[in-house]
Amino acid sequence: MRTIHSPSAMTAWSQRLRREGVVIGFVPTMGALHEGHRALLRAARLKCDALVVSMFVNPIQFAPTEDLATYPRRLSQDRTICREEGVDVCFEPTPAAMYPKGFQTVVTVPSVARRWEGETRPHHFGGVATVVTKLFGVVRPDVVWFGQKDFQQCAVVRQLVKDLNFNIRLIVRPTVRERDGLAMSSRNAFLSTEERRLAPMLYQALLAAQRAIKTGMADPKTVQAMMRKVLEAQPAIRIDYLAICDPDTLEPLDRIDRQAVILGAIRLGSVRLIDNVLTRRTRGGT
Ligand code: PAF
Numbered sequence: 001m002r003t004i005h006s007p008s009a010m011t012a013w014s015q016r017l018r019r020e021g022v023v024i025g026f027v028p029t030m031g032a033l034h035e036g037h038r039a040l041l042r043a044a045r046l047k048c049d050a051l052v053v054s055m056f057v058n059p060i061q062f063a064p065t066e067d068l069a070t071y072p073r074r075l076s077q078d079r080t081i082c083r084e085e086g087v088d089v090c091f092e093p094t095p096a097a098m099y100p101k102g103f104q105t106v107v108t109v110p111s112v113a114r115r116w117e118g119e120t121r122p123h124h125f126g127g128v129a130t131v132v133t134k135l136f137g138v139v140r141p142d143v144v145w146f147g148q149k150d151f152q153q154c155a156v157v158r159q160l161v162k163d164l165n166f167n168i169r170l171i172v173r174p175t176v177r178e179r180d181g182l183a184m185s186s187r188n189a190f191l192s193t194e195e196r197r198l199a200p201m202l203y204q205a206l207l208a209a210q211r212a213i214k215t216g217m218a219d220p221k222t223v224q225a226m227m228r229k230v231l232e233a234q235p236a237i238r239i240d241y242l243a244i245c246d247p248d249t250l251e252p253l254d255r256i257d258r259q260a261v262i263l264g265a266i267r268l269g270s271v272r273l274i275d276n277v278l279t280r281r282t283r284g285g286t
Helices: 007-019 035-047 075-084 110-114 124-139 151-163 186-190 193-198 201-214 220-232
Strands: 002-004 024-029 050-055 089-091 143-147 169-173 237-245 260-268 271-279
Touching: 002 007, 007 024, 007 050, 007 089, 007 124, 024 035, 024 124, 035 050, 035 075, 035 143, 035 169, 050 075, 050 124, 075 089, 089 124, 110 124, 110 151, 124 151, 143 151, 151 169, 151 260, 186 271, 201 220, 201 237, 201 260, 201 271, 220 237, 220 260
Parallel strands: 002 089, 024 050, 024 143, 050 089, 143 169
Antiparallel strands: 237 260, 260 271
């Protein structure tokens, strides 16, 4: 496995392989790899000839009040995981290499990014879309893998791949969960013992909503009220949002009469958790 720090060296490596007809797979990450990333790497390894992972804690997707300084950084552990999963290149640029003096371009995907995470974290998706666009330009992948846990991020990336004519196939893999259902996330490490005990309730509320919709509940307000009841039973949980939306536009549905995504975000102490499930109604509505 090679470690490459410079964007130009990364592009040179990629271009050489592309000329030889090698299919390049790419998993962008911010490091602090967990089992969810491992699942992405395994899926990717099976589908490409050469696999690149980026590990870059992207400063411009964090607001000044957010956890950029404390975001977990475990490079040597991450490199071991990459080696174990057959990664060919770890791309580890510095912030200065990605955003040199004078850098000014920002990529925005206004409509898909507007609601939900975009409301709570107005900086976030501009930073994500910009770095992902840069990473695609540097790594030049044929196929990229993202995790469903960051559902809105996947929608933003899908839109920018389409709008900017990237000739890249985007594969979204299902969320990997702990045994009790909590979605794997690098930030779970910051939960206290009591917060960790309560954290799976977000997934439980989403599953309850998914079941209700499957059996015919079609009014989003009723479903949301039901989820709220599950979560509000625990005073330590603060709800950021619960939403039932169109999976492509992320606009809220007036009636659940087609496939939907149920999105949720809660806070437990200083930790913010997000999760989602997809659903499709199976019989007549209420
Ligand atoms: O999901 C992440 O880890 C990040 O948002 C990403 C896509 C690597 C961009 O920094």
